[in-house]
Amino acid sequence: MVTRRRLVAAAVLLPLARTALAQTCGQVTARQTEGPFFKPSSPQRVTLIEPGAKAPRLVVSGRVLARDCQPLKGALLDFWHADEQGDYDNRDFRYRGHQFTDADGRWRLETILPAVYPGRTRHIHVKVQPAGGRILTTQLYFPGEPENQRDGIFDPELVMRMSGRGEGAFDFVVG
Ligand SMILES: [Fe+2]
16 A cells, blocks of 8 residues: 555656756746857866956856756856956956866856946856857856846846855756
């Protein structure tokens, strides 16, 4: 009887679990403008921290998932953001770098907290491209930033989950 009851419970719960997963991964991550400061051919690296940088450190991590929640191995993530003064490096590659997801679709970026620059709230730019797939250009945001509500590009769906000030998480879902 116990076994039978368990089977019935499993039969009820499995579709529920599928629904929950579908809700998590079904929505493709929103696209955003790349802005004026993207530069191709960034170096491959997981840390962007410059020697001697005194700005607060930031670690951002997450996964790249397909719409059916499958983790995507070998997806390209190309990050760029403003430095501690709110400036982009348009001559060289400071605070620019790309990396690829591991077998579980995971990525991890070590960097500094980008400064806010006039006209925008605090953000990180990123291009995500599944192997052989279409590029998703978007931006990541920080919760609780005063400028979020005044920034016309800001999208609450692109806010990272933060543990403390220095650790953010975000899963990209690509179509
Ligand atoms: Fe920007």
